[in-house]
Structures are given as structure tokens and as C-alpha cells.
Amino acid sequence: MTETIAPTPNTLPARSIAPWLKFTLELGPLLLFFFANSRPKLFAPLVHPFLPAKLLEGESAGLFTATAVLMVAVLVALIVSYAITRRLPIMPLVTAILVVIFGGLTFYFQDPSFIKMKPTILYACFGLALLGGLVFNKPLLPVVLDNTMSLTETGWRILTLRWGVCFLFLAVLNEVIWRTMSTDHWVLFKFPGTMILIFIFTFSQVPLIMKHELRGDAAAKAPEHL
Known part of the structure; x- marks a missing residue:
């Protein structure tokens, strides 16, 4: 017992x-x-x-x-x-x-440049972590998303690769904007600009998610990525 x-x-x-x-x-x-x-x-x-x-x-x-x-x-x-x-x-x-x-x-x-660099470091860390996980055959995106979806391993790898590249793109874009534009323009890029870009990218991945989504018993038996 x-x-x-x-x-x-x-x-x-x-x-x-x-x-x-x-x-x-x-x-x-x-x-x-x-x-x-x-x-x-x-x-x-x-x-x-x-x-x-x-x-x-x-x-x-x-x-x-x-x-x-x-x-x-x-x-x-x-x-x-x-x-x-x-x-x-x-x-x-x-x-x-x-x-x-x-x-x-x-x-x-007393230098505002540091807070402007923060998104660059953040996005670069996420992007490199996601792509690095793929190198070691360990997709980290399911962990980041708290296993809120059930996808095939192929689906997770493709989605992780795309998100890794997206984060690196945002890191480069942040560097370009804060170094070449005014503070007010950078703030607008940070919000709502970045949010809009992320939403657009997220919705663009819906076809991939639907194609590789696991349902029913297959989803229940899918291993959790820890």
C-alpha cells in the first residue's frame, strides 16, 4: 500500500x-x-x-x-x-x-545606455539558449512555454529553431534602433513595437503548430521536456 x-x-x-x-x-x-x-x-x-x-x-x-x-x-x-x-x-x-x-x-x-542594452542581452540569451539546445538535441522551447502544447519532436525542433532566429533578429534590431534613434523612438520600439512583432511572428507559426500538434492519447503519452 x-x-x-x-x-x-x-x-x-x-x-x-x-x-x-x-x-x-x-x-x-x-x-x-x-x-x-x-x-x-x-x-x-x-x-x-x-x-x-x-x-x-x-x-x-x-x-x-x-x-x-x-x-x-x-x-x-x-x-x-x-x-x-x-x-x-x-x-x-x-x-x-x-x-x-x-x-x-x-x-x-547615470547612463541610460545600459537599460537600452537590456533587450539586446535578453533576446540574445534566449536566442542562443534555444539554438544551443538544438545543438545538443535538447529543444528548450517546451520548457520556456511550460509544456503548454504537445507537438511532435520534429515540430518542437522546427519551432525552436524559428524562435531562436527570431530572438536573435530582435537583439540586432534593438541594437540598431537604440544606437541610431532618439530615446522616444526606442521606447516606442520597445512597446508596443516589439510586442507587435512578436504577435505577428507567433501567429505566423500557427500552421506549423497545427501540422505537428499531438492530440488525444498521443498528447497524453508525449514526454515532458524538463
Whole structure:
């Protein structure tokens, strides 16, 4: 007879999160970043106690304010997500870590270039990780997506390759835009520009997903990628 062990605080099963809330937690920090950059005076009372006064003045005031707001927002979103699901999703976790690191560098050196570099590093890391996984015959995309889909191994490999190339393209595009255009144009590229590009790319992969999707018993028997 097998013994049933009651869940303890350290062994609580992962719980699902409502799609609308997941979308809000992922998009919310970007929305706040966008509005804080365009309306820094609205957020000034919140960030003033933590930032030198000179950073809240001049042409970069919006970006410094938005960076501070973004750092807090991604951490709050991560905490809320963990409180609900009892686990830390990979992409938001990596994003939050890089936001804190590059946001900290932005304030330490008082140079907005660091926060502009963050998307480049983020997309490059994801792209190289996905393509590197394929080299070792270990598609990582199912892990990133929390096994929310069931595809054939061929389907996962093709989709992982495409997403890896897409992330590298976004990394290069971010570098070109922040180095050649104004801060306001870069912010627009970051949001909503990047989101639009990702949505377009995601929907363009629907035919591939439908072709290689596993259903019924085949999906139930498909191995999880851990």
C-alpha cells in the first residue's frame, strides 16, 4: 500500500493562473514603463525619494523614471505570479533579473545606455539558449512555454529553431534602433513595437503548430521536456 503524503508548504503543487492575469502581469510592467517615460512628472513623487534630483531633470528624466518604475513593476509581477502558481516562470524570471542588473547599472553610472542594452542581452540569451539546445538535441522551447502544447519532436525542433532566429533578429534590431534613434523612438520600439512583432511572428507559426500538434492519447503519452 502506498502512503499518501500531505502537501507541505515546500511541496505544494504548481497551480495554474488565469490567462487574463498572466497577460496583465507580463504586459503591465511594459505599460508602466511606456507611461512613465512619456509622463515622468506623474511618477516623480514615487521615485523622488530614491533617485538623485538631477536624474529627474533634463531630457533623460523620463527614461530614468521609467527605469525605476520598471524595476519595481517586474519584481511585483514576479512575486504575484509566484504567490499564485508556486513556481517561477523562466522568461519573466530572466527578464526580471536583467532588468534589475541593467537598471542598477543605469543608475550607478547615470547612463541610460545600459537599460537600452537590456533587450539586446535578453533576446540574445534566449536566442542562443534555444539554438544551443538544438545543438545538443535538447529543444528548450517546451520548457520556456511550460509544456503548454504537445507537438511532435520534429515540430518542437522546427519551432525552436524559428524562435531562436527570431530572438536573435530582435537583439540586432534593438541594437540598431537604440544606437541610431532618439530615446522616444526606442521606447516606442520597445512597446508596443516589439510586442507587435512578436504577435505577428507567433501567429505566423500557427500552421506549423497545427501540422505537428499531438492530440488525444498521443498528447497524453508525449514526454515532458524538463
